[in-house]
Amino acid sequence: MGVIVLGLTLLSLTIWLGLLCFWGQFWRVDQQLEVTETQLESLPMVCAVVPARNEAQLLPTTLQSLLLQDYPGSFNVFLVDDRSTDRTANFAQEVAHVVDKLQQLHIISGVSLPPGWSGKLWAVEQGLNSAIKFAPDYFLLTDADIEHDPGNLRRLVAKAVQEDLDLVSVMVRLRCESFWEKLLIPAFVFFFQKLYPFRWVNNPNNSTAAAAGGSILISREALERIGGIQVIRQALIDDCALAQAVKNMGRIPNQAAGIKQWDNLLSKLVYSSEIRAFMTVTG
Secondary structure (H helix, E strand, O other): OHHHHHHHHHHHHHHHHHHHHHOOOOOOOOOEOOOOOOOOOOOOOEEEEEEEOOOOOOHHHHHHHHHOOOOOOOEEEEEEEOOOOOOHHHHHHHHHHHOOOOOOEEEEEOOOOOOOOOHHHHHHHHHHHHHHHHOOOEEEEEOOOEEEOOOHHHHHHHHHHHOOEEEEEEEOEOOOOOHHHHHHHHHHHHHHHHHOOHHHHOOOOOOOOOOOOOEEEEEHHHHHHOOOHHHHOOOOOHHHHHHHHHHHOOOOOOOOEEEEEOOOEEEOOOOOOOOOEEEEEEO
16 A cells, blocks of 8 residues: 555656646746737727627626727727527617717627537627628627726737737636635636646747637637638637637747736626736737
């Protein structure tokens, strides 16, 4: 028995030493999204796509924060009402009216889910099909339960343009208040960092890619290059699958995906945490 225990101990020690020494320093949180940026010479057009199903209670906070972005360029929001039963579309319209952004908000009534699609991605596909008519330079893929800092979009666009990135994604600052949230969510985020070491994701020479579905800025060119959102329509972890597809098809020599941190997004979800991160894919 003593030999078995010693063997297991040595095996565990070897694994942890390997992770600490050779696994991208996954425990570090030094990949930060810059809070300052230089003035852009031109301002790309951006269309946000927001799938929403029964999110009426959250929209007065979350949708308002999206509509009130301080981005000075052209910005439109396409909210896909995924057959909600709580008057989500009506609440969205009222929010836009209150903040005088009716012209920026476009509400799409979702249709039934076809075979071979996950529910959220089908809603995103419908939003993209409507937004593409505006021929935007970038799409902002976000969720209806995310409260955005006013400078979120401006900083993401600046990052993408200045560094010629195909995809920029920031993991939201997740809420961690209840006992179970404090117990489970930090462990989940730590495990995510183990699977996708942030430094590896940011390295153009490493194949590791990741993104956080709550806030993904992707260029229209990159999305078209990979074949559209339909290429990941059945993906279990769709945000990371999207990042991987973009990184795999990236323009040589810059084809990296990366994760960094930023504090100014707040998830309104029940399951959330204080740990946050940021991801990019270069083009």
